[in-house]
Every structure is written in C-alpha cells, then in structure tokens.
Amino acid sequence: MTDINLTLKEVRRLAFDCLLANGCDQANAEAAADNITMAERDGYQSHGLFRLPAFVVSLRNGKVNGKAVPKIDTLAPGVIRINGDKGIVALAHQRSRKALINRAREQGIAIAALTDIFHMAALWPDVEPLAEQGLCAIAMTSSRSFVAPAGGVRPLFGTNPLAFAWPRKDAPPVVFDQAVSVMARGEVQIAARDDHALPAGVGLDAGGNPTTDPQAVLDGVMLPFGGYKGSSIALMVEMLAAGLIGQPFSPEISAASNNDGGPELGGQVIIALDPDRFGDKEGWRDHCESFFEEMLSQDGVRLPGQRRHAQRETALANGIEIPETLHKEILDLSSA
Template sequence: MTNNINMTIESASKLVIDCFVRNGCSPAVAKSVARVIVAAEADGCLSHGLFRVPGYVASLRSGKVSGVAQPKVRQALPGVIVVDGQGGFAPPALDEARSSLIELTRGNGIAGLALVNVHHFSALWTDLEPICAEGLCSLAFTSYLPVVAPAGGTKPLFGTNPMAFGWPRADGRPMVFDQASSVLARGEVMIAARDSHRMPEGVGIDANGNPSTDPNEILKGAMLTFGGYKGSAIALMVELLAGSLIGEQFSYQAGENDNKDGGPPRGGELIIAMNPVAIGGVGAFAHAEQLFSKITEQPGARLPADRRYANRVRATESGLSLPAEVVEQVRALMI
C-alpha cells in the first residue's frame, strides 16, 4: 500500500516553488509553474500534479528549458497575439499575454493567442479558467511528443494532443472540459506503470503493434486515440492548429529534435477566446444555463469539471494527500 503525506495547498506550493528555484528558475517562473501543478493536484488530476515535477526539473538541468526566460508579446493582427516564450515553460508566457488576449476579445468578439517556443507540460483547463473568469469562453489546443498511433497504424506519430473548452458561469465556476485525443493522458499510463496496474483494453499497443494492457509495453509501443478514426482525425486537427497554423513543430518533429531528458518538448499552444455577449447577445449566458440544467436534472449526469471542483473543495478544506514517494522525489531534487 502506498504511504501518503498530507500537506496543505500552501505547503505543497512552497515545496514546488523552492524546488524550481533551487534548479534555476526565477521566483516568478517558479511561482507560475507551481500554480498549475498544485492546481492539478488539488483537482484530482494526479497525472499533471507533483508527479510531473521531476520531468520539469530534468528539462531545466539539461539546459533544454530556460528557467529565467522573459516572454516577448506582440500583436500580429488586430485580433491575434503571438507570444515567443523564449524557450521557457508555457505558464509564464501565458501569464504575460492573458490580459492582452482578454482585452482584444472584449473589443473584437473573438481573438487568438499563439504561444510559440514554449514547453507545455500542464493540464489545459488551468489555461482557460482565468479567461472564463472574465466572462469569455475559450478553446485551447497543444501537441506533444509522438506517442499515439494514427487510426490503422502501429507506430507513434501524434502526441496525446489535448484540447479544452471553457464556458463562463455566474457562480464563478466555468464549465470546462479538458481531454486528450488519446484514450487516456500519457501520465495516467506512466502512473499505472509505476504502481504496477494493468490498463483497460483499447488504451494502447506494444512495440509490435499488438493490443496490450501492460502499461510498460504500451510505453514502449504506442497509445491509441479515443473513438478510433474519429479521435485520430481530432488528433490530426490539433497537430495542425498547434503546429502549422502557428508556425510550430508537429509532435513527430518535436520527438526528432528533443533531447530525451524526460521533460516537455518544445512546441506551441493555440488559445481562441470569444465574447458570448458580443456575439450572441446579453442572453447568451442564461440560454446556456437552460442546457446545463437539462443535463443535471437527469440522475447520474453531471457537467464537465463538477468532479474537479468537488475535489478542489476537499483539498482546500482537508489538504492534499500526496504519495510519500512523490514528495520525497521532489525533496531529493533540491539537494
């Protein structure tokens, strides 16, 4: 049985911030990245929580990622902002440009933000919640390393290629879904391998292209897209949106150019924000609530993010229950 350590959100945040600073991050960068890591942990998204810290640190120690990068923001078009992350992590680059994106979206009704030359390793919902908090709906797309086979194929080509969508609500808790194009997030397979758990059928294949439920064999082979060819088409769309459209690498190119240190590859992210009131009128939010209520009135049905919000409340009240092994790994990285 795994031993757990209970920590407050504040204590976990300090641990992660101190670890990043010790490994070459500026305090501002450390705080920005720690925020998304601890937020994922609090919301029950363990595959993007403190489990990811060793990967972040590996990329800092190898020199692939700059922990002191100062992103450069430019307005490429009236409704388009481009942020060059200068080889740093994605959260500080987004922090630098978020207010400009919000301002453009309010004025134009719709605006896009291209993050380039960044290293994205976090959950996407953390990117969208602050935008939704300003009364805007938004979409986000990013690619990864080649770990997913296209439909009918047997070799890794696509990234897990997540996408997220957020819709603001009056109670301040936006409806947000965040999902990979693969059946599961890569981190979930890695955690299953660490904990010696089998995977459900249909998650991935081994290096010979045979179906497997062994996470270690799937990590050597390839993951599969959800919904077969439908998920494969979505993965392809994400490659184009987070690659060609914004002038960044495809997942397979990121794999060719990566130093294999276990940290996030260089890549890009596309965020599109929209102003529901400007486009659909003042009744846009009330109209959406009608649909949400139709969903939740059915026993057993819930809105995306509801479970995360419940986890967040528990974490705030009772703290985080962290695997002792993970905490010790983070502490060891500070030596």
C-alpha cells in the same frame, strides 16, 4: 506508501523553493508553482508536484530557460503571439492573459499563439481563468508522437489535448480537458508498473497487433479515442498548435527530444470568444443555464469540471496528500 498532508500554501512553497533552487528566477518560479498548486488543488496529481523532478532535470541540463522573459507581439488585430523564450509555459500564460482577454472583448474572437514554450501541465488551467472572466476558451497543444492515426499502427500524433471552458452564471465554469488517446499515457505507465492488464482498445504492440499488455502498448502505440473520429481531432490539434503557428508537429517534437524525461519545446494555441459580442448579450447566460439544467436532470450526468471543482473544495478545506517519498525527493532537489 506513506502520504503526508500539505496545505495548498505549503504545496506552493515547496514547488517555488525547488524551482528557485534549480535555476528559475522569481517570476518563473512563482508562475510555475501557481500552476502546480492549481493541479494539486483540483486533484490532478499527475500534473502537480509529481512533475516537478522532471522539470528540475531539464532546468539543470539547460534545456528549459528558468529565466525566460516572454515576449508578446500583435500579428493581426485578432492574433497575439507570445514567444515563451524557452521557458516553462506558466509565465507566458500569466503575462499574456490580460492581452488575450482584451483582444477577445474588442474583436469578439481572438487567438493567442504560444511559441517556444515547455508545456507539461494540464490544459484546463489555461482556459478556466478566461471563463472566469466571462469568455469562452479553447486550447490545444501537441506533444511527442504516441498515438497512431486511424488505419495506422505506428505513433504519429501526440496525445494532443483539447481543452474547452464556458462561463456559468453563478457557478464555476464548465471545463473539459481531454487527450486524444483512449487512455492517458500516465495511466498506461501506472498499469505497467502495477502489472495490470489494460481494457481492450487502448493500444497496439510494436507489431501493430491489439494488446492489453501495458508495457507492450508503451513499446508500441496508443490508439485515438473513438477511432477515426478521435484521429481527426488529433489532426486538427496538430494543424492549429503546430502548422498554423510555425511550431513543431508531434513527430518533430519527438525527433528533437533529448529524452531527459522533462517537458518538450513546442507550441500551443488558445482561442477566446466573448459571448457578449454575438448578439445575445442580455440572454445568453440564462439560456445556457437552462440547457445545463436539462443536462443535469438526467441521473448520472455531470457537467465537465464538476468533479474537479468538488475536489477543490476539499483541498481548500483539508489540504492535499502527497507520497512522503515525493516530498523528500523534492526537498532533496531543493537543497542540492
């Protein structure tokens, strides 16, 4: 497979033109292109241009509203709801971020409930900008049912990612973004394509038996990380990203899917906290740095996000590589 090199500006242009050519208005195309560019910049190819063709399918068949106008309501002093108007989630985030930051600074803690949005991006781009503004942020979203609850053998939970960001003093934020499945679904798909066996514990076949065959797992069910403890985290994500805010649980997302390979309509929450409002305004940054220092004093230990931020430096200097076939596919979709 031949790769081609693109600058981040070229990545953004490629994504923007393709989205604009397929039914997005300027604002939606810009926001989604920014999000895709962030993913490529930080080495998250699986959430970058790779996802664009699937978005195009759902824009063309009318599932995703390319001209969405997100609407913000204040439901309580600490709660804002952003109805995404059935658009790609990126614009809903861009339009509401300032409101969430202001709420968190005023209230100490606040939550954004995003509804009627199509999420197929990583979650870290939703929390990292808040930490860059000095806030702590926690985000969760549900997805189609792929993961068995502890003790079960059939899909119930989505891959239900949980992302967390914490601001640092003179460094990029600490950020993690992790699915509740042992392995990302995309990795299982790649293993199936390349005919590689999976490690034990990733999933069960359709009969509920442990298997290392990736296709059998795709036809069966993925397992939560850490057994019943990961299953509990998955349940928490369902309750907050669906039950709390009147959005579909993972099985409802699956049932409503048109199976076009594109994103699925659902909800997301972001909790933001302002450490300046918790009684240690002068001390918390140095206090936390001392802990990070202790953590990094162990060989082999990284702060979550460090690898991604290193990758970013490389991409800013040298651009990124994408398969020539993907580049051609996107150009074709942009001119069709």
